[in-house]
Amino acid sequence: MEANDLHVYNTLTRQKEPFVTVVPGKVGIYLCGPTVYKPSHLGHMVGPVIFDTVKRYLSYLGYEVTFVVNITDIDDKLIVEAAKQNTTVPELAERITKDYVKNLEILNVTGVDHLPRATHHVDAIIQMIKVLVDKGFAYPAAGDVYFDVTKDEDYGKLCHRDPEQMEAGARIEVSDRKRNPGDFALWKGAKPGEPFWESPWGKGRPGWHIECSAMSMKLLGTTLDIHGGGLDLQFPHHENELAQSESFNGEPFVHYWMHNGLMKTGTEKMSKSKGNEIVVSELLKRHHPETLRFFLLSTHYRRPIDFSEERLEEVRRALDGFYRFFERFERITKKSFFELQAPTARRPIPPNEPAAEFVAEVVGLWEKFLEHMDDDFNTGGAIGILFELLTALNRFADANHLEEGKGSEADLRAFQRGVLILKELSQILGVFHKPAATKEAGDDKLLGGLIQLLIDVRADARKNKNFALSDQIRKRLGELGVTLEDRTAGSIWRIEN
RNA sequence: GGCCCCUUAGCCAAGCGGUAAGGCAGCGGAUUGCAAAUCCGCCAUCCCCGGUUCGAAUCCGGGAGGGGCCUCCA
Numbered sequence: 001m002e003a004n005d006l007h008v009y010n011t012l013t014r015q016k017e018p019f020v021t022v023v024p025g026k027v028g029i030y031l032c033g034p035t036v037y038k039p040s041h042l043g044h045m046v047g048p049v050i051f052d053t054v055k056r057y058l059s060y061l062g063y064e065v066t067f068v069v070n071i072t073d074i075d076d077k078l079i080v081e082a083a084k085q086n087t088t089v090p091e092l093a094e095r096i097t098k099d100y101v102k103n104l105e106i107l108n109v110t111g112v113d114h115l116p117r118a119t120h121h122v123d124a125i126i127q128m129i130k131v132l133v134d135k136g137f138a139y140p141a142a143g144d145v146y147f148d149v150t151k152d153e154d155y156g157k158l159c160h161r162d163p164e165q166m167e168a169g170a171r172i173e174v175s176d177r178k179r180n181p182g183d184f185a186l187w188k189g190a191k192p193g194e195p196f197w198e199s200p201w202g203k204g205r206p207g208w209h210i211e212c213s214a215m216s217m218k219l220l221g222t223t224l225d226i227h228g229g230g231l232d233l234q235f236p237h238h239e240n241e242l243a244q245s246e247s248f249n250g251e252p253f254v255h256y257w258m259h260n261g262l263m264k265t266g267t268e269k270m271s272k273s274k275g276n277e278i279v280v281s282e283l284l285k286r287h288h289p290e291t292l293r294f295f296l297l298s299t300h301y302r303r304p305i306d307f308s309e310e311r312l313e314e315v316r317r318a319l320d321g322f323y324r325f326f327e328r329f330e331r332i333t334k335k336s337f338f339e340l341q342a343p344t345a346r347r348p349i350p351p352n353e354p355a356a357e358f359v360a361e362v363v364g365l366w367e368k369f370l371e372h373m374d375d376d377f378n379t380g381g382a383i384g385i386l387f388e389l390l391t392a393l394n395r396f397a398d399a400n401h402l403e404e405g406k407g408s409e410a411d412l413r414a415f416q417r418g419v420l421i422l423k424e425l426s427q428i429l430g431v432f433h434k435p436a437a438t439k440e441a442g443d444d445k446l447l448g449g450l451i452q453l454l455i456d457v458r459a460d461a462r463k464n465k466n467f468a469l470s471d472q473i474r475k476r477l478g479e480l481g482v483t484l485e486d487r488t489a490g491s492i493w494r495i496e497n
Numbered sequence: 498g499g500c501c502c503c504u505u506a507g508c509c510a511a512g513c514g515g516u517a518a519g520g521c522a523g524c525g526g527a528u529u530g531c532a533a534a535u536c537c538g539c540c541a542u543c544c545c546c547g548g549u550u551c552g553a554a555u556c557c558g559g560g561a562g563g564g565g566c567c568u569c570c571a
Contacts, residue, residue, distance in 0.1 A: 014501090016513085034571065047571050077569070160500055161567075208569085230571035234501085237570090261502090262565070271570050298520080299510065303503075304564065311509070314521045321520095324534065368518090372511080381511045384519035391536080398528090398536055467530060474532070485533045492534090 004061055005374045008226075009302065011234065011257035012158055016376055021225050022255060026064045028220035029055060032212060032229035032237065033069040033115070036096035037081040040103050041277030042292070042307060043230070043263035043270045048109045049293055049430075050260050050301045050377070051228050055111040056428050057373050061346050068114045068219050070212055071097055074205050079194055089195050093117075103280045106289045108430045114219055118211035122197045125206045125214045128248055129186045129199075137247040141177040143189025143202045149182040152243045158257065159235040184240050186210050209240040213253075217245065227254040231262055232269070261304040270307065278307060290431060291316045297379040297429055318387075323436045324494075325390055329419055331489070332402045333412070338434055342424035346370065356410075358396050362418040365389045369425050379429060386425060393418050404488050451482060455491045462486075 006019040021027050031051045034044050048069060055065045073093035082092040097117075104112065118125075129145055132138040137151045149155045149163045156162055163182045185207035190196035196203035216224055222245075229238060238257065245253040263270040270277050283292065286309075295315045299305050326337040349363055365385050372381035396418065397403060400411045407415070426432040454473055461469040474484050477493070485492050 032571065035569085040571090044571050075569090156500095159566075162499085228571095231502085231565060232570055233566095235566055236568090260571075262571075264564080267563075269565070269570090273569060303510095306509085311521095314509070317522095318520050321535095328534085372518095375513090378511075381518070384511060387519050394535055395537090462530080465530075471531070478533095483533065486529075486531095487534085 005371075006061065007374065007376055008256045008258065009376045010255075011259050012254070017256070019256070021063070022221070022223050025062070027055075027058050027066070027225045029065060029067045029226040029228065030212070030216040030220055030224050031067070031069045031227075032233055033071050034096075034100055035072040035075050035077055036093045036100060037075070037077045038272050039096060040100045040280050041263075041270060041272065042280055042283060043277065044100070045103060045107055045109075045280060045292070046260050046263055046296055046301075046305070047228055047230060048104050048112070049107055049296045050379075051226075051258075052109040052111045053297060053379060053429055054226070054228075054258075054377055056430055057377060059111075060344060060428055065111070066113050066220060067111045068116065068216065069112050070215055071100070071115055071117045072208070072211060073097065073117045074119050074195065075208060090119075093119075099281065103284075106284060107293050108289065108433060110430070116215040116219060118206060118215070121211065121215050121218065122206065124218055125210050126187075126197075126199050128210065128214050128217075128244075131248055132186065132244060135247065137244070138186055139179065140187075140201045143204060144177055144185055145187035145201055145207075146178055146183040147186055147240065147244055147247075148179055149184075149243065150180055152247050155182075155243050156239065158239045158242055161235060161239065184209065184236065186244070209237055210244060212237075212241050213245040213248070217249075222249050222251045222253075224254045226256045226258055228258045228260065231259045232271075234259055258301075260301045261299075264304050264306045265308075266306075269304075287312050288316065288319075288436060290436065291319060293429075294319060294383070294431055297431075298383055299380050300376075300378055302376075319436070321387075322390060322432060325394060326432070326435075327492075328394075328397065328403065331487075331492075332397065332407075333416060333419075337419065337423065337432070340420060340423045342420050342427060344424075344427065356414055358392070358414050359417060361392055362389065362421050365392065366421050366425065373428065382425070382429065386422070386429075389418070389422050389425070393422065451477070451493050455484070455493065458484075459491065 004019060007016040008019050009016045029051055031047050033048075034040060051067065051069075055067045058065045071093075074089065078089050078092060082089045085092060097115075101115065129138060132147065133140065133145065136148075138145055138147045163180065187199060187201055187204050187210075188207055189202055189204045194205070196205060216227070227238070227241075242253050265276045265278065268274060268276060291312055295312055296305065298315065329335070329337050349367060365388055369382050369385040369389075372378040372385065375381070393415070396411075396415060400407045400415075402411065402415060423432075454477065458470045458473045461467075461473070477484060481496055482493050483496050485494075
């Protein structure tokens with residue numbers, strides 16, 4: 001049994017449960033990725049960012065984590081879309097997968113270990129279907145193979161759904177090939193012109209849910225520690241995965257089902273079929289990736305999150321305070337925050353150093369941050385602590401005049417220790433790993449030189465109390481989007497967006 | 498019709514039985530030649546009505562409003 005205080009909300013039981021792994025010290029996470037027929041929208045990034053953070057935290061706790069995100073690259077939607085675009089299914093799938101993977105990289109989703117594609121695992125899928133048929137859970141019908149939901153005693157346990165009621169509802173696709181309305185396709189016979197694989201039931205392709213069962217089992221074993229996905233996948237996708245997997249091997253399929261809330265635009269869910277999706281690659285033209293990641297983590301993962309440009313702008317303003325601090329830190333220590341090497345594992349809280357109230361305060365915040373993460377990955381609460389930490393660091397720098405070079409050795413040490421903790425916690429969330437994009441303009445030598453020239457001229461004017469001129473320079477620069485700050489060691493500038 | 502979930506200040510948001518974190522915006526102050534930045538302070542009794550409890554935003558019941566799923570969807 002592992003010693004940790006982590007609790008995870010489990011959709012299956014509708015409760016927070018202590019986190020215990022199947023294999024001590026190891027965690028397998030399977031996240032349902034996209035069906036690759038259209039460019040990813042912001043909603044597709046919610047899961048990856050959250051579960052990347054989950055992995056970061058579990059790794060921080062000392063677990064060896066394997067994180068799998070599947071790519072569904074064969075499906076009716078792909079066939080239709082490829083035809084529409086006058087291209088092939090593999091070409092379309094490849095192009096959209098690349099878009100997806102690129103977006104993950106930009107959002108600093110670094111923890112994905114495997115991105116299995118359904119088409120690469122058709123043999124395993126066929127094998128699994130065979131066994132389900134042999135065991136009597138599935139039946140072939142005119143080239144298709146269906147799972148018989150009435151053969152699975154606890155079908156519906158994830159979503160509290162009763163197959164009987166589904167018949168009553170009668171809003172599901174009816175097919176004379178199905179024995180029960182709730183039955184779902186494991187294998188679909190190919191119509192002329194459609195992509196196909198040879199199988200014992202003739203030419204065809206996998207149904208929608210089966211690829212996840214086959215690939216997760218292959219990569220992570222019969223029981224997954226964590227299975228994630230959007231709330232909209234609970235039914236039927238996850239319910240069906242669950243049914244077929246447990247029928248297949250008679251063992252629990254998933255220990256913790258975790259479902260993230262959905263991205264909304266206005267009052268509605270964002271989705272491809274509703275046509276209100278915000279395409280990630282477009283969004284990235286207007287916003288820094290860090291802003292998006294921070295936005296996605298700013299609320300608890302189980303709640304819906306409402307997209308708006310205003311919200312992102314607000315997040316950006318909040319982040320500016322951190323970036324200004326990182327520059328302040330560099331002015332004080334001549335070190336780059338982004339290059340600091342912080343610990344990557346949880347460890348006992350070090351004893352307080354004598355006469356170091358500040359360190360005690362920072363360590364206290366550190367503990368609170370971890371308490372929030374222990375509470376079902378409460379990133380919203382954890383981020384709140386990050387802001388408190390920022391204030392504490394600024395306050396300390398102010399009080400001890402660190403920027404004016406008046407701090408003692410001990411003060412500087414304490415300060416750096418505090419900043420290192422900020423770094424350590426930032427890493428858990430996967431934020432602040434590189435400078436803000438606004439600095440790009442600062443890399444322009446000519447521009448930088450010109451502004452410095454104006455600053456020097458202005459410094460002379462100020463020395464001579466020629467405030468009319470100095471204010472004029474500052475005002476005109478401000479109109480151009482350049483903000484000046486007069487500090488004891490000289491004026492600094494930045495470009496406001 | 499069935500199954501879930503949500504409702505906290507102007508906006509976003511944490512909170513999971515002991516008298517409301519944090520952010521954005523706003524206001525006041527310190528600092529500054531003036532600014533900017535930073536710091537300090539102010540700004541909610543938690544949709545409504547009942548109930549349980551010594552004590553509820555937090556538990557139970559009812560109501561109102563909103564959302565998701567039941568058909569493809571992260």
